[in-house]
Amino acid sequence: MNTRPVLLTIACVLALSACGKSPPPAKETATAPATTPEPAPAETPPAATAAPTPAATEAPAPAPATESKPAAVVANCGTTIEGNDAMQYNVGSIAVPASCGNFTINLKHAGKMPVAAMGHNVVIAKTADQQAVSADGMAAGAAANYVKADDARVIAHTKLVGGGESTSVTFPTSKIKTGGPYEFFCSFPGHAAMMKGTIAVQ
Structure with missing residues (x-):
């Protein structure tokens, strides 16, 4: 029996089976970074990169200072104020002592202008009535000291x-003990906007 053809046949089978084997598959983890890249951090800009608006960095302009006038000096149930x-x-408030039965307000005009140009008086009325009393006083005229005659809203006036x-x-x-608040003001036309203050019994 000739064994050579048999050996050749076996050798060919082994060679073919060896050639037919495929290489082992590559590990999935080796290609993962290439197929699923991480997003770049630049895609989400940090809040710090936002430019602040001028309003956020600049201090607001200060409001005009309102001059605070002192309280009137009261002694012996009276006070002196100046226009x-x-x-x-020269004062922004008058505190009337509750122990006083009557109270006196002395008004001194510290300026030089005549009464027709820059006259001053003191009128006492409820704060809620001040504008109406001033308007009626303007209609009454200088001869009436810019106070309407027999005006029941007027507590007192110079x-x-x-x-x-x-x-x-x-x-x-x-x-002026009840029903207030009350104000003192000048009823010369246009003066009450600047010449006024509070008066109360304390």
Whole structure:
């Protein structure tokens, strides 16, 4: 028996089976970074990169300072206040002692202008009535000291005075103990916007 053809046949089978084997598959983890790249951090800009607006970095402009006037000095159930050519009182409030039965306000015009140009007075009324009292006083005219005659809303008032002049008024404190708040003001046309203050029994 000739074994050579058999050996050749076996050798060919082994060779073919060896050639037919495929290489082992590559590990999946080796190709993972190439197929699924991580997103770049630049895609989500940080909040710090946003440019601030000027309003956020600049301080707001300060509001105009409002001048605070002192309280009137009260002694012996009375006080003295001044008006000037700049259309101002020198005080912003009057505290009337509750122990006083009557109270006196002395008004001194510290300016130089005449009564017709820059006259001042002191009128006391409820804060809620101030504008109406001033309007009716304007209609009454200078001869009436810019106060409507027999105006029930007026607690008390002085006459008008010009530069260098003084006047006064005395009234019962019981008239301002309830029903307020009350104000003192100048009823010369246009003056009450700047010449006014609070008055109360304390």
